[in-house]
Amino acid sequence: MFTKNRLWVIMLIVLMVMLSASGCTRANQEVILATTTSTTDSGLLDVLKPEFDKQTGYDLTIVSVGSGAAIAMGEKGEADALLVHSPKDEQRIEDAGVAVSRQIVMHNDFVLVGPADDPAGIKDKPVAEAFKAIAEKQALFLSRGDESGTHKKELGIWEKAGITPAGEWYQETGTGMGATLNVAAEKKGYTLTDRATYLALQENMDLQILLEGDQELLNIYHVMQVNPEKFAKVNAKGGKAFVDFMVAPETQEIIKTFGADKYGQPLFFPDAGKEE
Amino acid sequence: MESVWKGIQEAVRLLLTGDPEVLRITLLTLKVSGTATLISLVMGIPLGAFLALGRFPGRRFLMSLVNTGMGMPPVVAGLWVTLFMWRNGPLGFFHLMYTPAAMIIAQSVIAAPIITGISAAAFQQVNGRLRLQILALGASKLQTGLLLLREVRLPLMAAVMAGFGGVISEVGASTMVGGNVLGRTRVLTTATVMEVSKGNYDIAIALSVILMVLAYGVTLTLTILQQRGNRT
Structure with missing residues:
Protein backbone atom coordinates (compact mmCIF):
# COMPACT_ATOMS: atom_id res chain seq x y z
CA MET A 1 0.00 0.00 0.00
CA ASP A 109 -14.82 61.45 -15.21
CA PHE A 110 -17.62 59.70 -13.44
CA VAL A 111 -21.14 60.38 -14.57
CA LEU A 112 -24.42 59.69 -12.84
CA VAL A 113 -26.69 57.79 -15.21
CA GLY A 114 -30.30 56.74 -14.91
CA PRO A 115 -33.61 56.35 -16.74
CA ALA A 116 -34.54 59.20 -19.07
CA ASP A 117 -37.65 60.17 -17.08
CA ASP A 118 -35.41 60.82 -14.04
CA PRO A 119 -37.89 59.93 -11.25
CA ALA A 120 -35.82 61.59 -8.51
CA GLY A 121 -35.33 64.77 -10.54
CA ILE A 122 -31.59 64.95 -10.15
CA LYS A 123 -30.66 66.41 -13.50
CA ASP A 124 -27.80 68.91 -13.25
CA LYS A 125 -27.94 69.22 -9.48
CA PRO A 126 -24.71 69.33 -7.47
CA VAL A 127 -23.72 65.73 -6.98
CA ALA A 128 -24.29 65.51 -3.21
CA GLU A 129 -27.74 67.09 -3.64
CA ALA A 130 -28.55 64.58 -6.34
CA PHE A 131 -27.63 61.66 -4.08
CA LYS A 132 -29.80 63.16 -1.34
CA ALA A 133 -32.73 63.43 -3.75
CA ILE A 134 -32.34 59.78 -4.76
CA ALA A 135 -32.34 58.69 -1.13
CA GLU A 136 -35.37 60.84 -0.27
CA LYS A 137 -37.39 59.55 -3.21
CA GLN A 138 -36.10 56.06 -2.48
CA ALA A 139 -35.43 55.73 -6.21
CA LEU A 140 -33.60 52.55 -7.18
CA PHE A 141 -29.83 52.94 -7.03
CA LEU A 142 -27.42 50.25 -8.15
CA SER A 143 -24.10 50.17 -6.34
CA ARG A 144 -21.06 48.21 -7.48
CA GLY A 145 -20.60 46.98 -3.92
CA ASP A 146 -17.19 45.48 -4.76
CA GLU A 147 -14.64 47.83 -3.19
CA SER A 148 -13.71 49.06 -6.66
CA GLY A 149 -12.55 52.61 -7.36
CA THR A 150 -16.02 53.52 -8.56
CA HIS A 151 -17.60 51.99 -5.47
CA LYS A 152 -15.21 53.92 -3.23
CA LYS A 153 -16.05 57.13 -5.05
CA GLU A 154 -19.75 56.45 -4.64
CA LEU A 155 -19.38 55.77 -0.92
CA GLY A 156 -17.41 59.00 -0.58
CA ILE A 157 -20.29 60.96 -2.13
CA TRP A 158 -22.88 59.32 0.16
CA GLU A 159 -20.71 60.25 3.09
CA LYS A 160 -20.51 63.82 1.86
CA ALA A 161 -24.26 63.90 1.46
CA GLY A 162 -24.57 62.71 5.06
CA ILE A 163 -26.51 59.60 4.15
CA THR A 164 -25.93 55.96 4.99
CA PRO A 165 -27.58 54.26 2.02
CA ALA A 166 -29.67 51.25 2.98
CA GLY A 167 -33.03 49.75 2.13
CA GLU A 168 -34.91 48.24 -0.75
CA TRP A 169 -33.96 51.07 -3.08
CA TYR A 170 -30.21 50.60 -2.60
CA GLN A 171 -28.91 47.42 -4.21
CA GLU A 172 -25.37 46.14 -4.55
CA THR A 173 -24.51 44.10 -7.63
CA GLY A 174 -21.05 42.98 -6.52
CA THR A 175 -19.85 42.85 -10.12
CA GLY A 176 -17.95 44.91 -12.67
CA MET A 177 -19.05 48.22 -14.20
CA GLY A 178 -20.38 46.73 -17.40
CA ALA A 179 -22.52 44.20 -15.57
CA THR A 180 -23.77 46.85 -13.15
CA LEU A 181 -24.79 49.17 -16.01
CA ASN A 182 -26.69 46.30 -17.56
CA VAL A 183 -28.58 45.76 -14.30
CA ALA A 184 -29.31 49.49 -13.96
CA ALA A 185 -30.64 49.64 -17.51
CA GLU A 186 -32.77 46.55 -17.01
CA LYS A 187 -34.26 47.68 -13.67
CA LYS A 188 -34.43 51.39 -14.55
CA GLY A 189 -32.18 52.46 -11.71
CA TYR A 190 -29.52 55.08 -11.17
CA THR A 191 -25.85 54.23 -10.97
CA LEU A 192 -22.50 55.95 -10.85
CA THR A 193 -20.19 54.95 -13.68
CA ASP A 194 -16.96 55.98 -15.29
CA ARG A 195 -17.62 57.66 -18.60
CA ALA A 196 -15.52 55.23 -20.64
CA THR A 197 -17.49 52.12 -19.74
CA TYR A 198 -20.78 53.98 -20.20
CA LEU A 199 -19.82 55.17 -23.67
CA ALA A 200 -18.66 51.70 -24.64
CA LEU A 201 -22.00 50.19 -23.62
CA GLN A 202 -24.54 52.94 -24.22
CA GLU A 203 -25.78 51.81 -27.62
CA ASN A 204 -27.24 48.68 -26.07
CA MET A 205 -29.01 50.32 -23.19
CA ASP A 206 -31.57 52.88 -22.19
CA LEU A 207 -29.60 54.97 -19.72
CA GLN A 208 -29.00 58.71 -19.93
CA ILE A 209 -26.26 60.82 -18.45
CA LEU A 210 -28.14 62.94 -15.92
CA LEU A 211 -25.26 64.56 -14.12
CA GLU A 212 -21.74 65.33 -15.23
CA GLY A 213 -18.95 67.85 -14.94
CA ASP A 214 -18.95 68.26 -11.15
CA GLN A 215 -15.42 68.70 -9.80
CA GLU A 216 -16.22 65.92 -7.35
CA LEU A 217 -16.61 63.47 -10.25
CA LEU A 218 -13.04 63.52 -11.54
CA ASN A 219 -11.70 60.00 -12.10
CA ILE A 220 -7.91 59.73 -12.03
CA MET B 1 -35.52 38.95 -29.87
CA GLU B 2 -33.79 40.96 -32.57
CA SER B 3 -30.47 40.69 -30.76
CA VAL B 4 -30.85 36.90 -30.55
CA TRP B 5 -31.30 36.69 -34.29
CA LYS B 6 -28.32 39.00 -34.79
CA GLY B 7 -26.30 36.80 -32.44
CA ILE B 8 -27.12 33.64 -34.34
CA GLN B 9 -26.19 35.32 -37.61
CA GLU B 10 -22.94 36.47 -35.99
CA ALA B 11 -22.25 32.91 -34.80
CA VAL B 12 -22.71 31.51 -38.28
CA ARG B 13 -20.51 34.24 -39.70
CA LEU B 14 -17.76 33.63 -37.11
CA LEU B 15 -17.87 29.89 -37.76
CA LEU B 16 -17.93 30.14 -41.55
CA THR B 17 -15.20 32.77 -41.85
CA GLY B 18 -13.03 30.85 -39.38
CA ASP B 19 -12.31 33.95 -37.29
CA PRO B 20 -8.81 33.18 -35.91
CA GLU B 21 -9.54 34.52 -32.43
CA VAL B 22 -12.73 32.51 -32.03
CA LEU B 23 -11.01 29.45 -33.47
CA ARG B 24 -8.21 29.78 -30.94
CA ILE B 25 -10.63 30.21 -28.05
CA THR B 26 -12.63 27.19 -29.21
CA LEU B 27 -9.56 24.97 -29.57
CA LEU B 28 -8.25 26.03 -26.18
CA THR B 29 -11.63 25.22 -24.63
CA LEU B 30 -11.47 21.73 -26.12
CA LYS B 31 -7.84 21.27 -25.09
CA VAL B 32 -8.29 22.39 -21.49
CA SER B 33 -11.54 20.57 -20.80
CA GLY B 34 -10.46 17.48 -22.75
CA THR B 35 -7.17 17.18 -20.89
CA ALA B 36 -8.85 17.75 -17.54
CA THR B 37 -11.35 15.00 -18.35
CA LEU B 38 -8.53 12.63 -19.34
CA ILE B 39 -6.60 13.30 -16.14
CA SER B 40 -9.77 12.80 -14.13
CA LEU B 41 -10.37 9.49 -15.89
CA VAL B 42 -6.87 8.23 -15.16
CA MET B 43 -7.31 9.08 -11.50
CA GLY B 44 -11.05 8.50 -11.14
CA ILE B 45 -11.56 5.04 -12.59
CA PRO B 46 -8.95 3.20 -10.47
CA LEU B 47 -10.01 5.16 -7.42
CA GLY B 48 -13.66 4.39 -8.12
CA ALA B 49 -12.87 0.68 -8.51
CA PHE B 50 -10.85 0.74 -5.33
CA LEU B 51 -13.66 2.40 -3.38
CA ALA B 52 -16.29 0.07 -4.81
CA LEU B 53 -14.45 -3.22 -4.49
CA GLY B 54 -12.02 -2.64 -1.64
CA ARG B 55 -12.80 -3.61 1.92
CA PHE B 56 -11.10 -1.30 4.36
CA PRO B 57 -12.01 0.92 7.31
CA GLY B 58 -13.20 4.39 6.35
CA ARG B 59 -14.47 3.28 2.95
CA ARG B 60 -17.95 4.67 3.48
CA PHE B 61 -16.53 7.91 4.74
CA LEU B 62 -14.36 8.24 1.63
CA MET B 63 -17.37 7.44 -0.54
CA SER B 64 -19.37 10.17 1.13
CA LEU B 65 -16.52 12.62 0.49
CA VAL B 66 -16.38 11.67 -3.20
CA ASN B 67 -20.14 11.93 -3.52
CA THR B 68 -20.06 15.39 -1.97
CA GLY B 69 -17.24 16.32 -4.34
CA MET B 70 -19.46 15.44 -7.28
CA GLY B 71 -21.28 18.66 -6.56
CA MET B 72 -18.11 20.69 -6.05
CA PRO B 73 -18.88 24.31 -6.92
CA PRO B 74 -16.34 25.43 -9.56
CA VAL B 75 -15.58 28.67 -7.70
CA VAL B 76 -14.57 26.68 -4.62
CA ALA B 77 -12.20 24.57 -6.70
CA GLY B 78 -10.94 27.75 -8.34
CA LEU B 79 -10.31 29.50 -5.04
CA TRP B 80 -8.34 26.62 -3.55
CA VAL B 81 -6.30 26.03 -6.66
CA THR B 82 -5.55 29.78 -6.66
CA LEU B 83 -4.39 29.69 -3.05
CA PHE B 84 -1.94 26.90 -3.90
CA MET B 85 -0.79 28.19 -7.27
CA TRP B 86 -0.17 31.84 -6.89
CA ARG B 87 3.34 33.14 -6.44
CA ASN B 88 3.45 33.01 -2.67
CA GLY B 89 1.44 29.81 -2.42
CA PRO B 90 3.00 26.39 -1.69
CA LEU B 91 3.13 25.50 -5.40
CA GLY B 92 3.97 29.01 -6.58
CA PHE B 93 7.41 28.03 -7.85
CA PHE B 94 5.80 26.20 -10.78
CA HIS B 95 4.58 29.57 -12.13
CA LEU B 96 1.30 28.07 -13.23
CA MET B 97 -1.10 30.87 -12.30
CA TYR B 98 -2.91 32.36 -15.31
CA THR B 99 -1.85 29.51 -17.60
CA PRO B 100 -3.94 26.82 -19.30
CA ALA B 101 -2.16 24.32 -17.02
CA ALA B 102 -3.72 25.95 -13.97
CA MET B 103 -7.13 25.75 -15.61
CA ILE B 104 -6.57 22.06 -16.37
CA ILE B 105 -5.71 21.42 -12.72
CA ALA B 106 -8.75 23.32 -11.44
CA GLN B 107 -11.05 21.56 -13.89
CA SER B 108 -9.56 18.20 -12.91
CA VAL B 109 -10.43 18.96 -9.31
CA ILE B 110 -14.01 19.50 -10.49
CA ALA B 111 -14.25 16.49 -12.81
CA ALA B 112 -12.31 13.87 -10.82
CA PRO B 113 -14.95 13.41 -8.08
CA ILE B 114 -17.73 13.18 -10.69
CA ILE B 115 -15.90 10.44 -12.58
CA THR B 116 -14.79 8.67 -9.40
CA GLY B 117 -18.31 8.69 -7.98
CA ILE B 118 -19.99 7.37 -11.11
CA SER B 119 -17.24 4.74 -11.60
CA ALA B 120 -17.61 3.56 -8.01
CA ALA B 121 -21.36 3.19 -8.46
CA ALA B 122 -20.78 1.34 -11.73
CA PHE B 123 -18.31 -1.11 -10.21
CA GLN B 124 -20.64 -1.75 -7.30
CA GLN B 125 -23.41 -2.68 -9.72
CA VAL B 126 -21.40 -5.61 -11.06
CA ASN B 127 -22.59 -8.87 -9.64
CA GLY B 128 -20.16 -9.92 -6.91
CA ARG B 129 -20.27 -13.53 -8.07
CA LEU B 130 -18.90 -12.55 -11.45
CA ARG B 131 -15.81 -11.21 -9.79
CA LEU B 132 -15.42 -14.38 -7.72
CA GLN B 133 -15.83 -16.46 -10.83
CA ILE B 134 -13.21 -14.51 -12.74
CA LEU B 135 -10.81 -14.87 -9.83
CA ALA B 136 -11.64 -18.57 -9.52
CA LEU B 137 -10.75 -19.08 -13.16
CA GLY B 138 -7.26 -18.03 -12.19
CA ALA B 139 -7.18 -14.43 -13.43
CA SER B 140 -4.65 -12.09 -11.90
CA LYS B 141 -5.78 -8.93 -10.14
CA LEU B 142 -4.97 -6.85 -13.21
CA GLN B 143 -6.83 -9.23 -15.52
CA THR B 144 -9.81 -9.14 -13.18
CA GLY B 145 -9.77 -5.38 -13.24
CA LEU B 146 -9.69 -5.26 -17.04
CA LEU B 147 -12.53 -7.76 -17.34
CA LEU B 148 -14.64 -5.77 -14.89
CA LEU B 149 -13.81 -2.59 -16.79
CA ARG B 150 -15.37 -4.22 -19.84
CA GLU B 151 -18.47 -4.94 -17.84
CA VAL B 152 -18.93 -1.35 -16.74
CA ARG B 153 -18.00 0.39 -20.00
CA LEU B 154 -21.48 1.86 -20.53
CA PRO B 155 -21.77 3.68 -17.21
CA LEU B 156 -18.11 4.68 -17.58
CA MET B 157 -18.93 6.48 -20.82
CA ALA B 158 -21.69 8.25 -18.91
CA ALA B 159 -19.04 9.24 -16.35
CA VAL B 160 -16.86 10.68 -19.13
CA MET B 161 -19.77 12.70 -20.47
CA ALA B 162 -20.76 13.98 -17.05
CA GLY B 163 -17.19 14.95 -16.25
CA PHE B 164 -16.60 16.66 -19.57
CA GLY B 165 -19.96 18.39 -19.41
CA GLY B 166 -19.15 19.61 -15.94
CA VAL B 167 -15.88 21.25 -16.87
CA ILE B 168 -16.60 22.64 -20.32
CA SER B 169 -19.53 24.57 -18.88
CA GLU B 170 -17.86 26.02 -15.80
CA VAL B 171 -16.70 29.60 -15.69
CA GLY B 172 -15.88 30.40 -12.06
CA ALA B 173 -12.69 28.37 -11.72
CA SER B 174 -11.45 29.23 -15.20
CA THR B 175 -11.81 32.95 -14.58
CA MET B 176 -10.09 32.76 -11.21
CA VAL B 177 -7.04 30.67 -12.10
CA GLY B 178 -6.88 31.55 -15.81
CA GLY B 179 -7.63 35.26 -15.64
CA ASN B 180 -9.37 35.28 -19.06
CA VAL B 181 -6.12 36.44 -20.70
CA LEU B 182 -6.57 37.13 -24.41
CA GLY B 183 -4.83 34.52 -26.55
CA ARG B 184 -3.68 32.49 -23.57
CA THR B 185 -6.41 31.49 -21.14
CA ARG B 186 -9.58 32.84 -22.69
CA VAL B 187 -12.08 30.03 -23.20
CA LEU B 188 -15.64 30.08 -24.49
CA THR B 189 -17.33 30.50 -21.12
CA THR B 190 -15.05 33.25 -19.80
CA ALA B 191 -15.19 35.06 -23.14
CA THR B 192 -18.99 34.93 -23.03
CA VAL B 193 -19.09 36.50 -19.57
CA MET B 194 -16.68 39.20 -20.70
CA GLU B 195 -18.63 40.06 -23.84
CA VAL B 196 -21.83 40.34 -21.81
CA SER B 197 -20.18 42.77 -19.41
CA LYS B 198 -18.91 44.72 -22.40
CA GLY B 199 -22.46 44.84 -23.70
CA ASN B 200 -21.56 42.92 -26.89
CA TYR B 201 -24.60 40.67 -26.77
CA ASP B 202 -24.35 39.48 -30.36
CA ILE B 203 -20.80 38.16 -29.89
CA ALA B 204 -21.79 36.65 -26.53
CA ILE B 205 -24.69 34.84 -28.17
CA ALA B 206 -22.39 33.69 -30.96
CA LEU B 207 -19.91 32.28 -28.45
CA SER B 208 -22.66 30.53 -26.52
CA VAL B 209 -23.97 28.93 -29.71
CA ILE B 210 -20.46 27.71 -30.53
CA LEU B 211 -20.11 26.34 -26.99
CA MET B 212 -23.40 24.46 -27.24
CA VAL B 213 -22.50 23.04 -30.65
CA LEU B 214 -19.12 21.97 -29.33
CA ALA B 215 -20.56 20.33 -26.22
CA TYR B 216 -23.19 18.61 -28.33
CA GLY B 217 -20.63 17.40 -30.86
CA VAL B 218 -18.39 15.84 -28.22
CA THR B 219 -21.28 14.28 -26.35
CA LEU B 220 -22.78 12.93 -29.55
CA THR B 221 -19.47 11.26 -30.46
CA LEU B 222 -19.23 9.73 -27.00
CA THR B 223 -22.87 8.59 -27.14
CA ILE B 224 -22.31 6.89 -30.48
CA LEU B 225 -19.26 5.12 -29.05
CA GLN B 226 -21.26 4.13 -25.99
CA GLN B 227 -24.21 2.75 -27.92
CA ARG B 228 -21.94 0.86 -30.30
CA GLY B 229 -20.45 -0.75 -27.21
CA ASN B 230 -23.97 -1.67 -26.20
CA ARG B 231 -24.69 -3.67 -29.35
CA THR B 232 -21.69 -5.95 -29.40
Missing part, protein backbone atom coordinates in the same frame (compact mmCIF):
# COMPACT_ATOMS: atom_id res chain seq x y z
CA PHE A 2 2.82 2.34 0.90
CA THR A 3 4.59 1.86 -2.42
CA LYS A 4 1.32 2.34 -4.25
CA ASN A 5 0.84 5.65 -2.53
CA ARG A 6 4.33 6.68 -3.43
CA LEU A 7 3.67 5.82 -7.03
CA TRP A 8 0.72 8.20 -7.03
CA VAL A 9 2.78 10.98 -5.53
CA ILE A 10 5.51 10.48 -8.11
CA MET A 11 2.97 10.46 -10.92
CA LEU A 12 1.45 13.69 -9.63
CA ILE A 13 4.85 15.34 -9.42
CA VAL A 14 5.73 14.24 -12.94
CA LEU A 15 2.43 15.63 -14.11
CA MET A 16 3.04 18.96 -12.38
CA VAL A 17 6.51 19.25 -13.86
CA MET A 18 5.20 18.47 -17.31
CA LEU A 19 2.45 21.02 -16.94
CA SER A 20 4.85 23.65 -15.70
CA ALA A 21 7.42 23.02 -18.43
CA SER A 22 5.81 25.84 -20.36
CA GLY A 23 5.39 27.90 -17.21
CA CYS A 24 9.01 28.05 -16.07
CA THR A 25 10.34 29.57 -19.25
CA ARG A 26 7.97 32.44 -18.92
CA ALA A 27 8.69 33.15 -15.25
CA ASN A 28 10.87 36.17 -16.04
CA GLN A 29 9.01 37.27 -19.11
CA GLU A 30 5.63 37.50 -17.55
CA VAL A 31 4.37 40.79 -16.17
CA ILE A 32 1.16 40.56 -14.20
CA LEU A 33 -0.94 43.70 -14.30
CA ALA A 34 -3.80 43.93 -11.83
CA THR A 35 -6.26 46.54 -13.00
CA THR A 36 -9.76 47.90 -12.78
CA THR A 37 -12.58 46.63 -14.97
CA SER A 38 -13.01 49.95 -16.79
CA THR A 39 -9.63 49.71 -18.54
CA THR A 40 -10.57 46.35 -20.03
CA ASP A 41 -14.36 46.74 -20.47
CA SER A 42 -13.66 49.88 -22.49
CA GLY A 43 -11.19 47.95 -24.67
CA LEU A 44 -8.20 50.21 -23.91
CA LEU A 45 -5.91 47.44 -22.73
CA ASP A 46 -6.75 45.28 -25.74
CA VAL A 47 -5.02 48.02 -27.73
CA LEU A 48 -2.14 48.64 -25.31
CA LYS A 49 -1.14 45.04 -24.56
CA PRO A 50 0.18 44.16 -28.04
CA GLU A 51 2.09 47.48 -28.10
CA PHE A 52 3.71 46.76 -24.74
CA ASP A 53 4.59 43.19 -25.67
CA LYS A 54 6.08 44.31 -28.97
CA GLN A 55 8.13 47.15 -27.48
CA THR A 56 9.51 45.34 -24.44
CA GLY A 57 9.45 41.62 -25.27
CA TYR A 58 7.54 40.93 -22.07
CA ASP A 59 4.29 39.06 -21.96
CA LEU A 60 1.63 41.12 -20.18
CA THR A 61 -0.96 39.15 -18.22
CA ILE A 62 -3.94 41.38 -17.53
CA VAL A 63 -6.01 40.46 -14.50
CA SER A 64 -9.11 42.58 -14.64
CA VAL A 65 -10.80 43.00 -11.26
CA GLY A 66 -12.01 46.02 -9.33
CA SER A 67 -9.47 48.52 -8.02
CA GLY A 68 -9.97 47.15 -4.50
CA ALA A 69 -9.14 43.59 -5.54
CA ALA A 70 -6.25 44.83 -7.71
CA ILE A 71 -4.75 46.69 -4.77
CA ALA A 72 -5.21 43.60 -2.59
CA MET A 73 -3.28 41.58 -5.17
CA GLY A 74 -0.50 44.16 -4.94
CA GLU A 75 -0.50 43.91 -1.17
CA LYS A 76 0.10 40.16 -1.46
CA GLY A 77 2.84 40.56 -4.06
CA GLU A 78 0.69 38.70 -6.60
CA ALA A 79 0.99 41.39 -9.25
CA ASP A 80 3.93 43.30 -10.73
CA ALA A 81 2.14 46.49 -11.68
CA LEU A 82 -1.18 48.13 -10.86
CA LEU A 83 -3.33 50.42 -12.99
CA VAL A 84 -6.11 51.65 -10.74
CA HIS A 85 -8.33 54.61 -9.84
CA SER A 86 -8.80 54.67 -6.10
CA PRO A 87 -6.52 57.52 -4.95
CA LYS A 88 -7.04 57.12 -1.20
CA ASP A 89 -6.19 53.41 -1.24
CA GLU A 90 -3.27 54.05 -3.57
CA GLN A 91 -1.88 56.58 -1.13
CA ARG A 92 -2.30 54.06 1.66
CA ILE A 93 -0.31 51.29 -0.05
CA GLU A 94 2.30 53.77 -1.22
CA ASP A 95 2.80 54.86 2.39
CA ALA A 96 2.99 51.21 3.44
CA GLY A 97 5.80 50.63 0.94
CA VAL A 98 3.77 48.21 -1.17
CA ALA A 99 3.63 50.41 -4.26
CA VAL A 100 6.50 52.42 -5.71
CA SER A 101 7.01 54.79 -8.64
CA ARG A 102 3.34 55.74 -8.67
CA GLN A 103 2.52 58.05 -11.54
CA ILE A 104 -0.53 59.71 -12.97
CA VAL A 105 -1.54 58.23 -16.34
CA MET A 106 -4.85 59.65 -17.43
CA HIS A 107 -8.26 60.78 -16.28
CA ASN A 108 -11.82 60.79 -17.34
CA TYR A 221 -5.93 56.65 -13.00
CA HIS A 222 -2.48 55.95 -11.65
CA VAL A 223 0.02 53.31 -12.63
CA MET A 224 2.48 51.92 -10.10
CA GLN A 225 4.95 49.17 -9.54
CA VAL A 226 4.58 46.62 -6.76
CA ASN A 227 7.66 47.06 -4.58
CA PRO A 228 10.18 44.34 -5.52
CA GLU A 229 12.15 45.00 -2.36
CA LYS A 230 9.15 43.97 -0.33
CA PHE A 231 8.19 40.92 -2.38
CA ALA A 232 11.03 38.77 -3.68
CA LYS A 233 8.95 37.16 -6.39
CA VAL A 234 7.80 40.35 -8.04
CA ASN A 235 9.14 40.96 -11.53
CA ALA A 236 11.00 44.21 -10.81
CA LYS A 237 12.18 45.01 -14.33
CA GLY A 238 8.89 44.00 -15.88
CA GLY A 239 6.86 46.14 -13.46
CA LYS A 240 9.09 49.13 -14.12
CA ALA A 241 8.85 48.55 -17.86
CA PHE A 242 5.07 48.75 -17.63
CA VAL A 243 5.11 51.98 -15.61
CA ASP A 244 7.53 53.53 -18.10
CA PHE A 245 5.41 52.30 -20.96
CA MET A 246 2.20 53.85 -19.61
CA VAL A 247 3.71 57.34 -19.27
CA ALA A 248 5.74 57.24 -22.50
CA PRO A 249 4.68 59.88 -25.07
CA GLU A 250 3.73 57.27 -27.70
CA THR A 251 1.43 55.45 -25.29
CA GLN A 252 -0.10 58.72 -24.12
CA GLU A 253 -0.83 59.53 -27.76
CA ILE A 254 -2.69 56.21 -28.15
CA ILE A 255 -4.72 56.94 -25.01
CA LYS A 256 -5.57 60.41 -26.29
CA THR A 257 -7.21 59.13 -29.45
CA PHE A 258 -8.57 55.83 -28.15
CA GLY A 259 -12.28 55.48 -28.78
CA ALA A 260 -12.67 58.83 -30.57
CA ASP A 261 -13.46 57.20 -33.89
CA LYS A 262 -16.02 54.84 -32.40
CA TYR A 263 -17.76 57.03 -29.82
CA GLY A 264 -17.21 60.48 -31.27
CA GLN A 265 -15.26 61.48 -28.18
CA PRO A 266 -12.15 60.12 -26.46
CA LEU A 267 -12.70 57.86 -23.45
CA PHE A 268 -9.60 58.90 -21.52
CA PHE A 269 -7.48 62.04 -21.31
CA PRO A 270 -3.71 61.51 -21.01
CA ASP A 271 -2.11 63.19 -18.01
CA ALA A 272 1.44 61.84 -17.71
CA GLY A 273 3.84 64.28 -16.11
CA LYS A 274 1.09 66.67 -15.01
CA GLU A 275 0.76 68.11 -11.54
CA GLU A 276 -2.15 66.68 -9.61
